Amino acid sequence: MAYKDLKSFAVLQLSGCAGCEVALLNAGEWVDDYRLVYMPLVISSHAVPEVDLLLVSGGIRTDEDLYNLRRAARKADQIVAIGTCAISGGIASLGNQDDVRKMFLSQPERRNIPRILPKCSPIDDYIEVDQYLPGCPPTPELFLILLSSEKQPKMPMTVCQECGREKKRDMRPQHLVGFQQGEVLPDICLINQGYLCVGTSTRGGCRALCTRPGHPCVGCRGPSDALIMKDAEAWFNTISRVFSSMTDIPADELDAALRSPQLALYLFQFSDYADPEKGPRQKEKVL
Ligand code: SF4
Numbered sequence: 107m108a109y110k111d112l113k114s115f116a117v118l119q120l121s122g123c124a125g126c127e128v129a130l131l132n133a134g135e136w137v138d139d140y141r142l143v144y145m146p147l148v149i150s151s152h153a154v155p156e157v158d159l160l161l162v163s164g165g166i167r168t169d170e171d172l173y174n175l176r177r178a179a180r181k182a183d184q185i186v187a188i189g190t191c192a193i194s195g196g197i198a199s200l201g202n203q204d205d206v207r208k209m210f211l212s213q214p215e216r217r218n219i220p221r222i223l224p225k226c227s228p229i230d231d232y233i234e235v236d237q238y239l240p241g242c243p244p245t246p247e248l249f250l251i252l253l254s255s256e257k258q259p260k261m262p263m264t265v266c267q268e269c270g271r272e273k274k275r276d277m278r279p280q281h282l283v284g285f286q287q288g289e290v291l292p293d294i295c296l297i298n299q300g301y302l303c304v305g306t307s308t309r310g311g312c313r314a315l316c317t318r319p320g321h322p323c324v325g326c327r328g329p330s331d332a333l334i335m336k337d338a339e340a341w342f343n344t345i346s347r348v349f350s351s352m353t354d355i356p357a358d359e360l361d362a363a364l365r366s367p368q369l370a371l372y373l374f375q376f377s378d379y380a381d382p383e384k385g386p387r388q389k390e391k392v393l
């Protein structure tokens with residue numbers, strides 16, 4: 107998809123962290139070409155005016171989010187969900203957990219904020235979305251491709267394709283190395299070094315932003331095309347197969363790490379792409 111006749115666009119921020127907005131601002135090259143008419147982080151305006159394109163970040167956590175989304179969507183020709191929160195709920199969906207909900211309900215100050223909905227939802231639970239730009243946040247380069255490309259290029263299948271680290275046959279770790287512990291060898295695949303890297307099953311396009319300097323990929327770009335229409339178990343099994351072919355890490359150790367809170371924000375969250383009830387989340391719509 108390309109937004110060829112794009113002149114004005116708006117950014118609606120729902121429940122999230124504003125990281126997507128900062129990444130968009132870091133991709134400043136669009137400033138001379140398009141008019142940004144609404145983005146509460148930098149432009150004060152009561153309501154979204156009519157626009158060619160509406161970018162939406164953040165999940166639907168409150169009744170105010172829902173009101174703002176519906177009101178803005180009516181005025182936009184096309185809508186793009188940007189970032190993990192708009193696509194899957196993201197950070198605000200951590201509040202779906204019982205213990206977090208209980209803690210929140212015990213606080214009297216909760217009466218001073220908009221009414222919290224029973225669960226945090228992706229925006230396409232409520233409105234139709236034309237395109238998805240996953241990432242937490244998407245890189246500035248991906249924002250530029252979204253806004254400026256005459257024809258958007260096909261993304262690399264996986265983070266591994268952009269990473270450049272070599273997978274070794276003779277380097278099989280026995281256990282996982284803790285998150286960001288130990289010394290990272292340059293040029294050698296992080297799995298060979300015992301790190302829980304899920305770049306083998308994660309959509310490319312970020313230029314392996316984390317893995318090249320030595321941080322394992324946590325999967326923020328969502329599933330690769332091969333997994334995008336499959337359920338969470340298929341994604342989980344694929345990662346397990348990669349680790350059993352490259353390491354001697356016990357399966358239960360790997361399972362526990364894959365299901366840990368550390369990865370909960372990204373891994374498997376996008377697996378509702380596979381739910382036919384959730385609308386047309388075909389891979390063609392994902393940048
Ligand atoms: S470090 Fe991660 S992204 Fe890089 S090659 Fe290994 S598995 Fe793939």
Ligand code: SF4
Pocket residue numbers: 241242265308309312313314315316317322323324325326327328
């Ligand atoms: S390497 Fe993985 S976690 Fe890092 S930006 Fe890319 S997809 Fe996201």
